[in-house]
Amino acid sequence: MSDPETEIQGIAALLAERQIELTAELVDAFRDRIPELPTDPALVELLVGSSGANLETFVHLMRGHIRVRDVHAPTAAVEYARRLAQRGTPPSALLRAYRIGQQLILQWAHAQITGGIDDPTLALRTTQLLTDTSFLYIDAVSEEVVQAYQEERERWLANRSAVQRETVDALLRGDRLDLAATEVALGYRLRQHHLGLVLWTAPGAGDLTDLTAVERTVARIAERIGAAGQPLFVPRDRETAWAWLPIGRTGELDAAGIDEVLAGGDGQVHVASGRSGAGEPGFRTTHEGAAAAHAVAQLGQHPAGRAVSYADPTVRAAALLAHDLPATRRLVLGALGDLAEDTDGAARLRETLLAFVEERESYVATAARVHLHKNTVKYRVDRAVEARGKPLGEERLDLELALIACKWLGPEVLVSAGGLMLVTKGYPSKSGTTAPG
Incomplete structure (x- = not known):
């Protein structure tokens, strides 16, 4: 009388006979269902080797040639995981390949059991034994290949990043480099x-x-x-x-x-x-x-x-103004007066005034830009000019640069509500005296 172990031996023998055919079916399924996997010939060939080696090792486990605790990922499978790590393929794609492979082989094996075993109880026990064995194998091997992937990914990134950083630094310095070799080093x-x-x-x-x-x-x-x-x-x-x-x-x-x-x-x-x-x-x-x-x-x-x-031209201007913050602070204070205070109210007036200046003093265009009524824009502009303490047309370039500086550099160039420049040391305050250092 047969038993599940004996039936598994027969399925293992049939799997070994059809290994090449089943490997091809697995690889086709991986390529169809896992688009993240590389499709260039060298990697596909390595995938074929990995899949075939996994089937061969699984057959040895089914036949009892090796114990579960002695199962190790085949060399081809480990190398394929490393190559995926070098390519930046997500590890989820690698794990999905193992899950899909297990699913397809179990489907094939269940068909052999259903067609070859008449006793329902024996068929069920054989199916359970096969399923348990497959899960033990996938658990052992997938853990090993994922570890190989992670180790290779860390090593690859460290090496690649070091080479890329050195090459990028040389490019940014303007060093004379061989263009083709540089592109290879960068991968770009x-x-x-x-x-x-x-x-x-x-x-x-x-x-x-x-x-x-x-x-x-x-x-x-x-x-x-x-x-x-x-x-x-x-x-x-x-x-x-x-x-x-x-x-x-x-x-x-x-x-x-x-x-x-x-x-x-x-x-x-x-x-x-x-x-x-x-x-x-x-x-x-x-x-x-x-x-x-x-x-x-x-x-x-x-x-x-x-x-x-x-x-953005205002960002370019702010970048230049940032090179000499003390001078920019003096520019802001001299051009804006009370409008340079670091308060929410002054910030709203500065925003509206800058838009007004950039829109060529058009109330209509400014209203559309800042999403306010035209009368509100006029009110804010009038308030801003009053806070500034001088007409809009006076020192117009200084005014626009100061507004740009306030927009992008913020507290670095603004005046505290109490009247002293923020973050200053030894530069004029609003009152014209020197800020305490």
């Missing part, structure tokens, strides 16, 4: 247009060492603006990363897409962007712009959900 094409980004999180809000949140943000931005390829992502420290988005030959992009991506996030990741640039020189200049915009955002009160763009 320099002979196109680029958009540079600086990304950061607030202190304690996130940790860039795992790369996930910031890399996802870069990937979403690249997809939203229609990037021409994979971005270049270079972590700098625990809270800051640099990125370059490839935007093809024309350099055209939908910059509003960056704000849309940020608005849909959790507000933990902030972005500063440069102006698009072409080729190796553009790679440098777009980053320099993004870095300048980042410096402006760090000094001021950057709103969450919006990027700071160096393409």
